[in-house]
Amino acid sequence: MTAVAAAGTDRVRANEPAISVTGLVKSFGDVRALDGVDLDVAPGSVLGLLGPNGAGKTTMVRALTTLLKPDAGTIRVAGLDAVHDAARLRERIGLAGQYAAVDENLTGLENLVMVGRLYGARRAKAKQRGQELLARLDLVDAAGRTAKTYSGGMRRRLDLAAALVAGPPVLFLDEPTTGLDPRSRLDLWAMIEELVADGTTVLLTTQHLDEADRLADAIAVIDHGRVIAHGTPDELKDRVGGERLEVRLADAAEAPAAVAALAAMADGPPITDEDAVKLVVRRRSGAIVEAVRRLDEAGVGVDDLGLRRPTLDDVFLTLTGHATEAGDEAKRAA
Amino acid sequence: MRRLVTDTLIVAERNLVRLPRAPDLLLAFTVQPVMFVLLFVYVFGGAINTPGYDYADFLLPGIIVQNVAFGGFVTALGLSEDLNKGLIDRFRSLPMARAAVLAGRTLADVVTNALSIGVLIVTGLIIGFSFDASALEIVGGLGILLLFGYAFSWVFALLGLLVSSPEAANSVGFIAVFPLTFISSAFVPVKSMPAALQAFAEVNPFTVTVDAMRALWIGAPAGNNIWGSIVWSLAIIAVFAPLAVARYRQTARR
Numbered sequence: 098m099t100a101v102a103a104a105g106t107d108r109v110r111a112n113e114p115a116i117s118v119t120g121l122v123k124s125f126g127d128v129r130a131l132d133g134v135d136l137d138v139a140p141g142s143v144l145g146l147l148g149p150n151g152a153g154k155t156t157m158v159r160a161l162t163t164l165l166k167p168d169a170g171t172i173r174v175a176g177l178d179a180v181h182d183a184a185r186l187r188e189r190i191g192l193a194g195q196y197a198a199v200d201e202n203l204t205g206l207e208n209l210v211m212v213g214r215l216y217g218a219r220r221a222k223a224k225q226r227g228q229e230l231l232a233r234l235d236l237v238d239a240a241g242r243t244a245k246t247y248s249g250g251m252r253r254r255l256d257l258a259a260a261l262v263a264g265p266p267v268l269f270l271d272e273p274t275t276g277l278d279p280r281s282r283l284d285l286w287a288m289i290e291e292l293v294a295d296g297t298t299v300l301l302t303t304q305h306l307d308e309a310d311r312l313a314d315a316i317a318v319i320d321h322g323r324v325i326a327h328g329t330p331d332e333l334k335d336r337v338g339g340e341r342l343e344v345r346l347a348d349a350a351e352a353p354a355a356v357a358a359l360a361a362m363a364d365g366p367p368i369t370d371e372d373a374v375k376l377v378v379r380r381r382s383g384a385i386v387e388a389v390r391r392l393d394e395a396g397v398g399v400d401d402l403g404l405r406r407p408t409l410d411d412v413f414l415t416l417t418g419h420a421t422e423a424g425d426e427a428k429r430a431a
Numbered sequence: 432m433r434r435l436v437t438d439t440l441i442v443a444e445r446n447l448v449r450l451p452r453a454p455d456l457l458l459a460f461t462v463q464p465v466m467f468v469l470l471f472v473y474v475f476g477g478a479i480n481t482p483g484y485d486y487a488d489f490l491l492p493g494i495i496v497q498n499v500a501f502g503g504f505v506t507a508l509g510l511s512e513d514l515n516k517g518l519i520d521r522f523r524s525l526p527m528a529r530a531a532v533l534a535g536r537t538l539a540d541v542v543t544n545a546l547s548i549g550v551l552i553v554t555g556l557i558i559g560f561s562f563d564a565s566a567l568e569i570v571g572g573l574g575i576l577l578l579f580g581y582a583f584s585w586v587f588a589l590l591g592l593l594v595s596s597p598e599a600a601n602s603v604g605f606i607a608v609f610p611l612t613f614i615s616s617a618f619v620p621v622k623s624m625p626a627a628l629q630a631f632a633e634v635n636p637f638t639v640t641v642d643a644m645r646a647l648w649i650g651a652p653a654g655n656n657i658w659g660s661i662v663w664s665l666a667i668i669a670v671f672a673p674l675a676v677a678r679y680r681q682t683a684r685r
Contacts, residue, residue, distance in 0.1 A: 192520070
């Protein structure tokens, strides 16, 4: 009986979101950086916060990590209120920012020992934990070198290590791979995936859609301080419609003819981009054959032609309105 | 409270460990003040009339006071740099004592100030400075110097948090503090200045502290200067430390 009750309590706890934001508002002067954000993140999952520059992503992270006091709304992280329990909350979160916040004049190990001690650990314990993390993030060889000798990727890994010192159940990563070379990005992604596999909840902001696509269980698209879309990557892709047909023309001058030929099978106006014509097809089956037939009848020469699933880029562009601009351009070009 | 002490020591240690690895800063603590002493004594010394005292004896307390007041510059530059690089965000996201980042920084300044005071005394002794003081007076003088320097570290801490970049901290700090040190008894007797400057120089905490140092170290009349200097230093700390901590709490890198 007791066991059942205990299990029940655990389940309730497990069901409580690791991050729960309601009606969050934050203004800077006249600018409403966050304009009523609601958001839940399930424990052990990754939420990708996607949005253009200035959309409010960083403000969001700063509010969630107790660095900014919200003007209105409530934030609960790891079961604690970010305003009233800020001090206790700081023991349960890790923050790694886009500015790789490490002390360049300290060695990798010294940086981690300092952070560990500031979390309240004794020096020996902090050193042991620092060495563990350096091993885990592949920085053992650089442990005794000052951070200013590190490459960009190494600094990010050290910054991430600093965020992991206290083994936080909730981790905030503000554009963790911005400015990194592809190899370092892949390394960092693998490390983040490992953390999530161990049960860490991650909120990650990014401008890179492939990053969100690879890492995130759920995505919130934020623009002008509001969440304008929320769902799994697949749900969001479904929302922006069906498959895309892309035709690469032999001669860019024939684009208007191609658009005219294909318009009947398109859902919405086709988009012209130099020698490419792109459109959302109404029906997937037979689309390629039909397109080839129509283009052939219109006498348009084709270099390449294919169907593809919408990417998060399509989602992003559609939702934040930039696709409209591209559509306008297409019209002007036509 | 125990947390504050521990965290302050951790931050102070961080700032001191960095020091030997930033040679430009180390130069600022050692070579630069020595250069000032030599320039003043040998370039201006012959032209400045300091009745009753040899210029080396007159100058050294003054230049040491100027030097410890500027010791806090490292705090302004360092905080501004930490702010721009996101380290302050990191600290603020940690469960550490809120005042420790500033208290640790200013405490580290006390150590570096002690270092440059040592360098300056040795330089002074080599070029002809001599103490006219008991051991107790010498130690008391060191205490007054370190307290005064500590007070100015808090002024610089606030400055470092207010300005947008280390470069701005540098120029604003220089413009604000440099004239203060010069319109004082540090380098020339106040009586040689125009009346308006004299009035200012006489109440200037620099003059009070420099005169206190001369009283303790070269046997000049003390007046109220020793207590005056201590009161000035405590008052500066009482005003600027809370302002700096309040600013730190709400500072956001933007």
